[in-house]
Amino acid sequence: MTGLLLNGVTRDFTEPAARHVLRSIDLTIAKSEFVSLVGPSGAGKTTLxxxxxxxDIAHAGRVTWQGEGRPRLGIVFQEPRLVPWLSILDNLLLVGGSDQAERARALLAEVELAGNEDALPSQLSGGMQRRAALARALLIAPDFLMLDEPLISLDTALAERMRRLLNSYWREHRTTTLLVTHNLAEAAELSTRILILSPDEGRIVADCALPPPAPRLRNDRAVSAVLEDLRRMTHTWPRPDSPETGVPKAHSAA
Ligand SMILES: Nc1ncnc2c1ncn2[C@@H]1O[C@H](COP(=O)(O)OP(=O)(O)O)[C@@H](O)[C@H]1O
Ligand SMILES: [Mg+2]
Structure with missing residues (x-):
C-alpha cells in the first residue's frame, strides 16, 4: 500500500464558461513516493x-488504487475544513477516535499548536487552522497523504519548521504523499519527484525524479540542476500568495 494509477483523467467545466482543466492525465504514483504537483493558480491542481x-466524479478516465482495498486517505485541503463548533482537539478526535487523545495532543504539539487544544477554529488564524488540519490528517496514519498548499500562509521560519516536520514524517513512515504547491524550492526540499502541471494545456509537462530527501540541503547539486530547468519553465507564473500578516483573535503567531 499504496500506489495510484491515473488513466486518461480529463475534466471539463461548462459553467460559468467552457473550460478544459485537465486533459488526459496519465500518471502512476508508486508506494512511498513523495510527489509534488507544481502549477500556478487555476492550473487544475485542486481539481486533480x-x-x-x-x-469529483464528473471526470473522464480512471483512478485506480493499487494494493489491498481502498487506502486510508489523509487530506489537507486549501481551506482547513474544521468543524466550527468543535474545539481543535475534538476536531482531531472526531476522525481519530476518543482513545487517540494522547497522540492527538502530541501531533498538535508537533505542528506548534500546543496550548490551543481547547480553542475553536474561529479563534485561530488560517495558518493555525491549516496546521490543525495537518495534525488531523496525520492522526489517522494515512496510507496516502494529500496536501493542498498546506504551508502557504505561514511565515518563512514556521514554514521551514513545518517542511522539516513533513520531511521527517515521510522519512519515518514512507507514506505515499502528493503535495500541491506553487513553490518549486519547497517541492525540491521534500520530494522524490516533481510534476509540473501546465495551466494552458491541462497536462503534466514535466516529471522529474529527485534523490530521496534525506534532510536535504537546498544547495544539493542534483536538486539544483533539476530546479534550474523547472524554473525556466515556470518563470512567467504569478508569484505565490504572500505570508499571512493578520493576528488571530485569541492567540498569537500565525
Ligand atoms: N466547480 C467548478 N466549476 C467551474 N469551474 C471550476 C470549478 N472548480 C474549478 N474550476 C475551474 O477550474 C480551474 C482549475 O481550478 P483549480 O483546480 O482550483 O486550480 P488550482 O488548484 O491549480 O489553483 C480554474 O479555472 C477554476 O476556476
Ligand atoms: Mg488549488
Whole structure:
C-alpha cells in the first residue's frame, strides 16, 4: 500500500464558461513516493486532488488504487475544513477516535499548536487552522497523504519548521504523499519527484525524479540542476500568495 494509477483523467467545466482543466492525465504514483504537483493558480491542481480523493466524479478516465482495498486517505485541503463548533482537539478526535487523545495532543504539539487544544477554529488564524488540519490528517496514519498548499500562509521560519516536520514524517513512515504547491524550492526540499502541471494545456509537462530527501540541503547539486530547468519553465507564473500578516483573535503567531 499504496500506489495510484491515473488513466486518461480529463475534466471539463461548462459553467460559468467552457473550460478544459485537465486533459488526459496519465500518471502512476508508486508506494512511498513523495510527489509534488507544481502549477500556478487555476492550473487544475485542486481539481486533480478532488478527483483522486473521489470527491469529483464528473471526470473522464480512471483512478485506480493499487494494493489491498481502498487506502486510508489523509487530506489537507486549501481551506482547513474544521468543524466550527468543535474545539481543535475534538476536531482531531472526531476522525481519530476518543482513545487517540494522547497522540492527538502530541501531533498538535508537533505542528506548534500546543496550548490551543481547547480553542475553536474561529479563534485561530488560517495558518493555525491549516496546521490543525495537518495534525488531523496525520492522526489517522494515512496510507496516502494529500496536501493542498498546506504551508502557504505561514511565515518563512514556521514554514521551514513545518517542511522539516513533513520531511521527517515521510522519512519515518514512507507514506505515499502528493503535495500541491506553487513553490518549486519547497517541492525540491521534500520530494522524490516533481510534476509540473501546465495551466494552458491541462497536462503534466514535466516529471522529474529527485534523490530521496534525506534532510536535504537546498544547495544539493542534483536538486539544483533539476530546479534550474523547472524554473525556466515556470518563470512567467504569478508569484505565490504572500505570508499571512493578520493576528488571530485569541492567540498569537500565525
Ligand atoms: N466547480 C467548478 N466549476 C467551474 N469551474 C471550476 C470549478 N472548480 C474549478 N474550476 C475551474 O477550474 C480551474 C482549475 O481550478 P483549480 O483546480 O482550483 O486550480 P488550482 O488548484 O491549480 O489553483 C480554474 O479555472 C477554476 O476556476
Ligand atoms: Mg488549488
Amino acid at each position: 486532488l478532488r478527483i483522486i480523493a473521489g470527491l
